[in-house]
Amino acid sequence: MAVSLSKGQKVDLTKSNPGLKNIIIGLGWDTNKYDGGHDFDLDASAFILGEAGKVKDEKDFVFYNNPTGAQGAVVHTGDNRSGVGDGDDEQIKIDISKIPADVQKIAFTITIHDADARKQNFGQVGNAYVRVLNEETGAELIRYDLGEDFSIETAIVLAEVYRNGSEWKFNAIGSGFQGGLSALCTNFGLSVA
Numbered sequence: 755m756a757v758s759l760s761k762g763q764k765v766d767l768t769k770s771n772p773g774l775k776n777i778i779i780g781l782g783w784d785t786n787k788y789d790g791g792h793d794f795d796l797d798a799s800a801f802i803l804g805e806a807g808k809v810k811d812e813k814d815f816v817f818y819n820n821p822t823g824a825q826g827a828v829v830h831t832g833d834n835r836s837g838v839g840d841g842d843d844e845q846i847k848i849d850i851s852k853i854p855a856d857v858q859k860i861a862f863t864i865t866i867h868d869a870d871a872r873k874q875n876f877g878q879v880g881n882a883y884v885r886v887l888n889e890e891t892g893a894e895l896i897r898y899d900l901g902e903d904f905s906i907e908t909a910i911v912l913a914e915v916y917r918n919g920s921e922w923k924f925n926a927i928g929s930g931f932q933g934g935l936s937a938l939c940t941n942f943g944l945s946v947a
Contacts, residue, residue, distance in 0.1 A: 756885070756894040759926040761903075765896060767886065767915060768850065768922045775851050776889035779862055780842030781912065783882040794874060795867040798844035799935070800828055801942040803859040808943030810856070815944060816846065827852035828860060847889065848915070850922060859916040861927075861942065865935040869908035876904035876930060884912040886924060898926040908934040 757765050768774050785794040802814035802824045809815055816823040821830040831845045846862065853860075862884055866874050876882075882900040887893065898913055907930030914925045931937045936946045 756897045759896065759898045759924075761898075761901075761926055761928040763898075764923055764925045766921060767896065767924045771888065771895060774888060774895075775849060777848050777850065777895075778842075778887040778889050779846040779848065779913075779915075780885045780887060781845070781862065781864060781883070782841065782843045782885075783864065784880050786878050786880055792868075792872040792874065794872075794879070796843065796879070797865050797867055797935070798830070798846065799863045799865065799938070800830065800846050801861045801863065801938070802828060802857055803861060803942065804856055805858055806943075807859065812944065814857075815939070815942070824853055824857055824860075827854070827857075842885075857917070859914050861914040862912050863909060863938055864912060865909040865938065869934050874908070876907045876910060879904070882910070882912070884926075886915075896924050898928070900928055903928065904930045907932055909938050911938070 759765060781798040783796055797817060799817040801809050804810045814823045816828050816830050818830060827849045829847045884898050885894055886896040888895055909931040911927045911929045913927050915922050916925060939946050
């Protein structure tokens with residue numbers, strides 16, 4: 755049975771799941787009724803972070819246009835432009851055994867594509883969640899349902915997995931940003947042209 759977390763809670767990932775090697779980070783959401791005339795396109799991303807909490811190289815910003823990072827250990831499975839249907843809207847696969855030693859954290863985010871131009875924000879998005887699956891068994895290990903705490907934000911850091919000695923842990927963050935993907939990139943040390 756999955757461990758269900760609240761904002762700010764941390765839980766062990768590998769210690770309580772010995773032998774865990776391949777995980778899937780599933781991200782999902784629904785959009786509320788909206789009469790602005792534009793479809794919603796939400797995007798999941800992963801920022802692979804070093805000791806200082808920053809991305810060392812652009813290759814370690816993983817999203818639909820750069821689907822592989824951390825020397826192949828982190829893989830985005832593709833862009834879902836509609837968010838329609840049940841289950842995960844986007845997924846990121848991680849081979850824990852292949853994460854380079856200098857990687858300390860991997861932060862998982864959702865942003866709204868063209869949010870400013872489309873006048874969209876996370877106040878119009880509901881049922882957002884992030885979950886961790888054991889890829890080998892399909893079992894859901896951890897789940898964090900975001901709740902409806904956002905109004906004007908256009909980007910959210912949902913959660914992170916982080917190194918704790920030789921083990922990996924999961925942290926439910928749920929932190930909103932204004933300024934969309936650009937604000938997140940700046941926060942994680944990438945220059946935005």
